[in-house]
Amino acid sequence: MKDFSRRKFLLYGGLAVVTAGTGFALGKGAFAFQDLGAVNRSRAPEPIPVQWDHIVWNGKIVDGTGAPPYRGAVAIEGDRIVALFREENDFFHSLQLSDTSGHQDNTDSTQSMAGLHNESFTFMANEKEPFLLSPHCKIINAEGRCITPGFIDVHSHNERYLGTNPQAEIRLLQGITTQIGGNCGNSVPSIAKFQKELGPLGLNYSQLVGYRNLRNLVIGEEDQKASPSQIEAMASLLRDALSAGAPGFSVALEYYPQTAITTEELEVYARVVKEFDKVLAVHLRSESDQLLEAFDEVITVARKTDVAIQYGHVKALFERNWHKHKPLMERFHGAIAEGIDLWGDVYAYDFSSWDFGSNRVSISEANLIDTLQQERIFVGSDSGLYEDGRVNHPRAFGNFPRILARYVREKEVLSLEEAIAKMTSQPAQRFHFHDRGTLAVGKKADLLVFDLEKIQDRATRQQPDLLSEGIDYLFVNGVEAIAEGIPTGALAGQWL
Secondary structure (H helix, E strand, O other): OOOOOOOEEEEEOOEEEEEOOOOOOOOOOOOEEEEHHHOOOOOOOOOEEEOOOEEEEEEEEOOOOOOOOEEEEEEEEOOEEEEEEEEOOOOOOOEEEEOOOOOEEEEOOOOOOOOEEOOEEEEEOOOOOEEEEOOOOEEEEOOOOEEEEOEEEOOEEOHHHHHHOOOOHHHHOOOEEEEEEOOOOOOOOOHHHHHHHHOOOOOEEEEOEEHHHHHHHHOOOOOOOOOHHHHHHHHHHHHHHHHOOOOEEEEEOOOOOHHHOOHHHHHHHHHHHHHOOOEEEEEOOOOOOOHHHHHHHHHHHHHHHOOEEEEOOOOOOOHHHHHHHHHHHHHHHHHHHHOOOEEEEEOOOOOOHHHOOOOOOOOOHHHHHHHHHOOOEEEOOOEEOOOOOOOOOOHHHHHHHHHHHHHHHHOOOOOHHHHHHHHOHHHHHHOOOOOOOOOOOOOEOOEEEEOOOOOEOOOOOOOOOOOOEOEEEEEEOOEEEEEOOEEOOOOOOOEO
């Protein structure tokens, strides 16, 4: 690895650029670094000083919108993306490095992922519009790699893990920069207290209000039906939590003691959720023998209340029910066509946590692939982690890399841009994270750099706690949380 810290360079780029507040449109040319002393200063314009902290350049940008990838660069300042550069010509040069003596060193840009630090650096896309970078700016060469938004996991159960592992390395190493907890009705008793106790985190975090926890506060663990006064008390607690910023309400109609909830009681809470334009996240009353009837129950609630529904871990469990997948998808899209605000999420495995300790395949992979390919269904892990990182399913360690490794690279059933959208912009849109989920000027700088040929989940049914591989760089709010594949220990996450 070469020491670039005391060299002076000029960077020419074959790009188009939009920067915050400037609207620069830069011309054509080839990327190269040259000695500043070689520039004809009599003809060179005065560089525009910028305070960018990082430039991630020379990579394949998959911006999260579902648009085709393009080659370019991303500039970061503070916690925001401040410039995006798009290649206009179909070429980039390898790094051409010249020291102050004029000796040129042509360096293969794939040699190292290490960032370059320079005391005097000018970034130019043509000779008319240079940018003078600050001395602290770090340049990361992403040649041969993808630059994408950070992944957003809206279906997790990792509260206990985060309490003892605030850096969240297991999650970061999958490319996850934002996650939502409190799913399936299991949240913390007090979100405000939990936030204070957690302190700084390595990723962005938000917590749903769980029905089970409302019951614990008002009724206890008994599975009795709630009385009108108890329902009113729980609705009041829900209203307070949503008013304080919780992104929604979760319920697992299949789990004790939440099984005691009636459809009419659920409608009460759905109306409260609708008041705040938040999301009702539902685990159906049945995912197997009564799957279709259970789905219809939730759609009835949505039809009566106009609430936004997030259908968790879409699947038809057990081989005897696999044939129900097609009518389930017909009902799903029929509800959307009717005007119901409905999305779903799915994880990347053909077995559930109920299959732990066996070799049973309870989910048809053909159905799983079809689910992944459906519009308005994105990726969620349904992952649970204990305080010490123990798990009973590999999805906690490998769900997001598995989407890329198995279903994009190996099986080719999703395009890269489709998969990235299902892990970034779509969950961001669903939960109103308007400043995250895409690479765009002004958005939060949650992004990652990885090699599609190398990213890989390693966790298995037999060894569910093996770390995923392949994330080279990961930024959370503009701060490097992974650098050259190694977690940095940064705690730059924000509570959303």
